[in-house]
Amino acid sequence: MHEHRVGDSGERPVRFSVFLNARSLGPEQDRRLMKDLEGHAMRASDGGFQAIFLPDHHFNGYMPMASDSFIFAAYLAAKMPHMYFGFSVVSVPLHHPVRFTERVNLLDQLTDGKLLVGVGSGTTPEEMIGFAVNYKEASQLAERNLEIAEQLWAKRMDDPAVVIDNGPYQGRVLQRITPAPYSPGHARLMPVAMKESSARRAAVNGWPAFIPAFTPPQIFGNEPFTHVKKYFDAYKAMLLETGHDDAVVANALDWSTHTYQCVHVAETDEQARAELEIILRGYQDAIDRENEFNARAESDAANKKSDVNISALDEGWIGTWCLYGSPETVIEHLRPYAELGIGNILCGTTTGPLTEQRLAFADQTVDLLARKVLPAFA
Template sequence: MRFSVFLNARSMAPSEDRKLIQDLTAHATRAAALGFDAIFMPDHHFNGYMPIASDSYMYAAYLAARLPQMHFGFSVTSVPLHHPVRFVERINILDQLTDGKLLIGVGSGTTPEEMIGFGVNYRESGAISENNLAIAEQLWAKRMDDPAVEIDNGPHKGRVLQRIAPAPYTPRHARLMPVAMKEASARRAAENGWPAFIPAFTPPQIGGTEPMKHVAKFFGIYRRMLEEAGHAPEVVADALGWTTHTYQVVHVAETDAQARAELEVILRSYQDAIERENEYNRRAESDDANKKTDRTPNALTDDWIGTWCLYGSPETVIEHLAPYAELGIGNILCGTTTGPLTEERLRLGDQTLRLLSEKVMPAFKPAIPSSVAAE
């Protein structure tokens, strides 16, 4: 089982933005040194939701130069917010810079404020996302002398006469990584031999206290499709090895009691940030074209904690993760900086990195034979 770090911290004022970028860079560097496999970033805009997420591809390129051994993922790119040409160009450049160590999570987005900021009709976001992905495939496949690719998709317009430059490093293009919630998304990942995000809830409910039930259902559907797709064994193994279950908040302490007390401090601060963001989303929803169809529970409820949090002593965390490893989940994505990134929050995040690396990850990674280690 792999372990990856999700950089999902928030800035609460413009004066905090620069320090947040510097602190997240140090946190990512620490994670790489401690043996984590990948750094994942969200794609969000406005309202202080992690300033680097306004162009997480640019930030990933910066980190890639500093941490060349790491994989980089996106959880997830809101496809309707990106012109398909820029979507393909950014991915190709980053694919080249990382020698193909990319995992491009894709989804249709969830936030009305972001939709109206980019001129996207929220009700049409699913269709715009599907069309953008289809256009992206045309752009990736286009040779210099092929007919022009015509783009007319919601706010996105254009006519591409030549090819996209640079060419991708990965044959065809970098791996996309759909959320395996809908059959079409699971099938897209499976038929292409790509990994998937495996959700721990079934809409319209966004939380719950039985996440494993949902993970097992969605993973089972995806794995069956993947194995029926006729890929070579190494393609199946790579896809499963990066198939990801996400925790928005991971917090590890020496004891369960300490972990729970510190978790509640983290979640109270996180919920304050969410309430501020919800105020702007409510303004966005005054436009009937941008009404959400679901509601996220309060982060301090059992439903939200049960779905989105992993916490406890190292022994408790190992016990919790064992069934996921047995099921076949390949990658655990750990939100270690969730919420406003104060000095105390960063200290707690670094504490979690250390305890995961020293006491949890060894339980799920094969030991290196002493003869190999000596070399």
Template sequence: MRFSVFLNARSMAPEDDRGLIQALAIHAERAAALGFDAIFMPDHHFNGYMPIASDSFMFAAYLAAKLPHMHFGFSVTSVPLHHPVRFVERINILDQLTDGKLLVGIGSGTTPEEMIGFGVDYRDAGAIADRNLAIAEQLWAKGLEDPAVEIDSGPHQGRVLQRIAPAAYTPGHARLMPVALKEASARRAATHGWPAFIPAFTPPTIGGTEPMRHVAKHFGVYRAMLDEASHSPEAIARALDWTTHTYQLVHVAETDEQAREEMMAILTAYQEAIEREAAFNARAESNDANKKTDRTPNALTEDWIGTWCLYGSPETVVEHLKPYAELGIGNILCGTTTGPLTDERLRLGDQTLRLLSERVMPAFRKA
């Protein structure tokens, strides 16, 4: 089983942005030195959630030059916010710069505040995402003499006469990673032989204390579709190798009691940041076009912790992860900088990296 780091810190003020960028670059380098397999980043705008996430492609290119052996991923790219041409161009450039070590999570969901900033009607986000992905496939396949690709997906317009440059490094294009929450998304991943994100909940409830039940259900659907798609055993193995389960917060300490106490301090600061962001989203939801239909539980509740957190001593974390490894999850994505990025938060994040590397990851590496 692989282990990857999710850079998901928050900046609470403009004067904190530069320090956050520098600190996360160092954190990523530390993770690489400790044997983690990949660095993943979110795709967010305006709200202080990972300021570099306003262009994660650019930050990934910066890190790729420093860490050429690492894989890089996005969890997840909000496809409706990206013009299909820029989406394809940036992925191709990163695919070249990383020698194909790229994993592009794709989804349609984001916050109303982000949607209105890009002129996207929240109600149309799913349809725009599907249309943009279909156009992206046309752009990846287009040769110089092929007919023009017409782009008309709501907020995005255009007509592409030539090919996309540069060409992709990976045959076809870099691996995309849908979230296997809906049947259509799971089938998209399985049909193409791509990895998938396997969630630990089933809407409309976003949270709960039985995450493995949901993970097993979603993974089972995706795995069955992979088998039905008639891929070679090697292609199935490549897809499962990066099939990912995500923890928004991973925190490891010497004892379970220490880990719980430190985790609750992290979550208290995280929840304060979430509540501030919710006030801006409430303004965005002042019209019907941007009404959300779901709500994330308070991060201080056991429901949220049960779904999104992995914590405890190294021994406890190993025992927790064994069923996921046995199920066939290929990659554990670890949020190690969750919440506002203070000096203390960085210390705790580095502590988690070290203990995962020294006392958790060896239990899941192939001999």
């Protein structure tokens, strides 16, 4: 009997990527976690996943290698030269524009252009204060840092100096950024297509975008596809309006990304749900510990968050952020996203503290996705 594949009707094949978003609970776990994530990434690579995405986070409770995920990506790229590498997402206000452009260019060279640099303004006040950045100023700092980065990428040796004057970031660049980029202009950036300005930046430059499954200030719910369709349709319309050639448009759409913070697959729906709840309890315990430090960071008005969040065990959170079930259920869930035109499904397979049990769940998920889900969308 013919097995239906999404591509059978002419739709674009779907890429699958792994998001290495595990947490360490203490310094004694840091090294083991990094080695376990390396092994998990290699497993995904062997299974047919096309990219590894890394977060950009700092301080309490986050991944040890996320404090400089450019370094970790370069390390993995040397072991998996065929893979794409991405960031979900670089918190632009926490990076001096000179260091940002240098790191992007170097990794662009080391990956032969297989680089997707997600960019955003950050989410956590505790991280901001560690870099002398006010949370309320993060968005404008990010916008200005990206403007400066474009000036730095464009600067030739004999051009006038690029003057940097952006909050905590100061400087004057007389020569040029080295190394030169591998990609024309520079590596592809991936804005979050939530704000009109961010979606337009992606469209005008022919870049892919992250497509959100929620609309702030509520960042949870049970209708994620409604939000994904809204943002994707707006981004795609802008992309088609720009007049890019077909190859640029196709490449941008091929990497347009819908993210699941937690993906868990088992042989049956019942097994997947029971194991998902174990995973989410561990994740929520870690979040509760982090919230103590976040509360200290939010003690002044400049660092108060406006987003409304809830427990990861709430059905609204699960509905927005989780993908779980048997392979057949996961395929049925993803089919509307594939038919919409989403090019890349980013799978958070290591969400939460990476205990021995959690790693086993993560490997189980990658193996089942590789054997039973990816072929349905090839």
